[in-house]
Amino acid sequence: MIMDQKTSTDRLVIARDGPVMRITLNRPDKLNALDGDIVEELIAALEEARARSVRLVAFNSTGKGFSGGFDFSGLSQQSDGDLALRFLRIEHLLQSVHYSPFVTVALVHGACFGAAADLVSSCTYRIAASGTRFRMPGLKFGIALGTRRLAELVGRDPALKVLMTSKVFEGEYALKIGFLTAISEPDEWGSIIAGLNETAGSLPKESFKRLLRITRLDHRDADLAELARSVAEPGLKKRVEDYLAVVAGAKQVVSNQ
Numbered sequence: 410m411i412m413d414q415k416t417s418t419d420r421l422v423i424a425r426d427g428p429v430m431r432i433t434l435n436r437p438d439k440l441n442a443l444d445g446d447i448v449e450e451l452i453a454a455l456e457e458a459r460a461r462s463v464r465l466v467a468f469n470s471t472g473k474g475f476s477g478g479f480d481f482s483g484l485s486q487q488s489d490g491d492l493a494l495r496f497l498r499i500e501h502l503l504q505s506v507h508y509s510p511f512v513t514v515a516l517v518h519g520a521c522f523g524a525a526a527d528l529v530s531s532c533t534y535r536i537a538a539s540g541t542r543f544r545m546p547g548l549k550f551g552i553a554l555g556t557r558r559l560a561e562l563v564g565r566d567p568a569l570k571v572l573m574t575s576k577v578f579e580g581e582y583a584l585k586i587g588f589l590t591a592i593s594e595p596d597e598w599g600s601i602i603a604g605l606n607e608t609a610g611s612l613p614k615e616s617f618k619r620l621l622r623i624t625r626l627d628h629r630d631a632d633l634a635e636l637a638r639s640v641a642e643p644g645l646k647k648r649v650e651d652y653l654a655v656v657a658g659a660k661q662v663v664s665n666q
Contacts, residue, residue: 421435443478448499467602469517519538533621541580542580580592
């Protein structure tokens with residue numbers, strides 16, 4: 410496919426071909442972790458997609474996995490307020506994806522954890538390569554990010570299981586509960602995008618936007634308020650530090666076995 414426009418930063422590669430925009434996370438040395446800059450660049454890319462009447466946005470990534478989620482590097486230099494703002498901006502990004510006037514597609518491989526899994530669940534279609542692994546641990550440190558969207562996507566009981574345990578779940582289980590739309594290998598993703606673009610173009614522009622709008626419930630304000638309450642609880646940074654310490658301890662135990 411010949412792209413009519415391609416731009417890149419240290420963190421993103423954005424390519425446009427007519428009504429299709431591909432956004433590639435490009436921090437492979439950090440497992441494409443979502444730091445503050447990449448979140449802002451993603452929000453800006455989606456705003457550009459709206460301005461240019463893009464019909465389909467596809468997210469993928471470079472490296473060995475889709476994304477490790479929220480980037481906690483430099484945590485010691487951040488305050489509760491810094492972290493709270495970052496989580497609120499991520500929710501803004503997720504809402505920009507979920508309520509977009511165009512189709513969104515996540516093309517996932519390898520590890521997809523935390524806020525990155527929330528990004529996937531916010532998309533219209535969610536495609537993963539075999540062997541993809543997901544985890545959504547936010548409530549372990551008190552963060553209610555994307556919880557209602559997940560419950561609407563997979564149902565209350567599967568959402569409770571995923572969120573209460575915060576265990577890693579494989580692509581096959583994700584497909585079974587409806588978290589994924591399909592399991593497909595990367596060499597098939599180009600034809601999938603082409604097919605979805607053709608389907609999206611089968612309706613008049615305004616009918617297409619109306620269809621997307623009326624087939625989803627709008628909980629933007631409630632979701633943002635719930636997240637704001639969760640990050641406003643005192644000790645956000647300490648909760649994150651305690652969670653990361655537990656994760657590090659568990660990894661040490663495994664490595665010693």
